[in-house]
Amino acid sequence: MNSIILGFFEDMGFILKLAFIIFVVVFVKQRITKNWLAITAIVIACVVLIFFYWPIFGSMYVLYVLISIGIGGVLVDTFFVTMGEGQQQGGSPEQMIEQGRPQHRQAPGIEDIREMHDDMDMINQAGRRRQ
Amino acid sequence: MGFLDFIPFLRGASLIWKIIVVILLVVLIIPILTYAFPILKYILMIIIGFVIFGMVAEAFGNTVVTFIIVGILLYFLLFKYFYISTALFLLYFFLIYGFMSVIIWGTARFGK
Numbered sequence: 001m002n003s004i005i006l007g008f009f010e011d012m013g014f015i016l017k018l019a020f021i022i023f024v025v026v027f028v029k030q031r032i033t034k035n036w037l038a039i040t041a042i043v044i045a046c047v048v049l050i051f052f053y054w055p056i057f058g059s060m061y062v063l064y065v066l067i068s069i070g071i072g073g074v075l076v077d078t079f080f081v082t083m084g085e086g087q088q089q090g091g092s093p094e095q096m097i098e099q100g101r102p103q104h105r106q107a108p109g110i111e112d113i114r115e116m117h118d119d120m121d122m123i124n125q126a127g128r129r130r131q
Numbered sequence: 132m133g134f135l136d137f138i139p140f141l142r143g144a145s146l147i148w149k150i151i152v153v154i155l156l157v158v159l160i161i162p163i164l165t166y167a168f169p170i171l172k173y174i175l176m177i178i179i180g181f182v183i184f185g186m187v188a189e190a191f192g193n194t195v196v197t198f199i200i201v202g203i204l205l206y207f208l209l210f211k212y213f214y215i216s217t218a219l220f221l222l223y224f225f226l227i228y229g230f231m232s233v234i235i236w237g238t239a240r241f242g243k
Binding site (some may be wrong): 069 | 138146148150175186187189190191200201203204207208212213223226227229231235236238
């Protein structure tokens with residue numbers, strides 16, 4: 001089982017190195033037009049980066065590929081939609097926008113007006129009794 | 132009620148777990164379909180083969196080196212790890228065309 005997993009990671013590492021060589025070739029060819037100079041730069045870059053500093057540049061290359069294909073947008077979307085989930089207040093972005101607005105006092109409804117009329121009647125009756 | 136509540140361990144789970152499960156389900160569609168309809172395997176092999184050849188030919192041109200590297204990559208990606216590479220290719224296409232946002236926002240909207 002371990003050998004299968006290790007073999008898989010070795011194969012993926014090998015594929016990653018091939019992809020890195022292709023990336024270096026495209027990168028250098030776009031910038032250096034002289035053929036002999038481009039080939040020299042490619043050979044030096046590949047030997048130095050793959051054989052000497054592969055743990056650093058391999059992880060940097062993986063990060064570069066992930067960012068260039070848009071993993072940052074996925075993370076932003078994920079964290080945005082899960083932003084208020086741990087709190088008691090609503091979790092959806094719409095609810096959060098609603099909660100961010102200042103709370104205006106609501107206009108009185110028909111029940112409030114009836115209660116006000118009842119209170120006025122009681123006050124008037126009390127005034128008549130005094131007279 | 133969210134549309135993922137039929138899965139027991141996702142009932143009341145955090146939204147981030149639901150998003151991960153939905154992405155995994157969507158990405159695994161191609162390997163499952165390939166397993167169900169074997170003819171799809173050869174169509175996908177041709178598509179992925181052309182994509183890989185396009186990437187390598189951009190670097191080395193129409194030379195022998197291109198064919199050697201394409202051959203190595205095709206052996207690993209299409210013959211040795213076919214199901215993993217098809218799932219990763221689908222994920223890659225979803226990412227570069229911005230379809231992951233649809234999945235994430237859709238899960239957040241309807242998965243609660």
